[in-house]
Amino acid sequence: MAKYRIDVATENCSGCSRCELACSYTYTKAFNPSRARIQVKMSGADCSVRFSEECIECGICVDQCLYGALSKTKKQEDQP
Ligand code: SF4
Numbered sequence: 001m002a003k004y005r006i007d008v009a010t011e012n013c014s015g016c017s018r019c020e021l022a023c024s025y026t027y028t029k030a031f032n033p034s035r036a037r038i039q040v041k042m043s044g045a046d047c048s049v050r051f052s053e054e055c056i057e058c059g060i061c062v063d064q065c066l067y068g069a070l071s072k073t074k075k076q077e078d079q080p
């Protein structure tokens, strides 16, 4: 599976949780943001986005962000 470097523009984040829902459903078959490997925390106008150590950099969460808060760049494939 391809791996991606994921960049975050927190100023664009709406707090919609689509990224968390996509990750949790993909890896736990549950729409449960608390089980996602990406965690979005909103505090007033401030936003923080963290990735857990379990994140495998698959980029699925990025594909579900409609607000331009997440972007991805494919990493170089490992050489055999
Ligand atoms: S890159 Fe993949 S594993 Fe990591 S938080 Fe996003 S969906 Fe989850």
Ligand code: SF4
Binding pocket: 012, 013, 014, 015, 016, 017, 018, 019, 020, 040, 049, 064, 065, 066, 067, 068, 069, 070
């Ligand atoms: S999908 Fe994008 S806008 Fe929505 S919470 Fe995640 S990073 Fe923020």
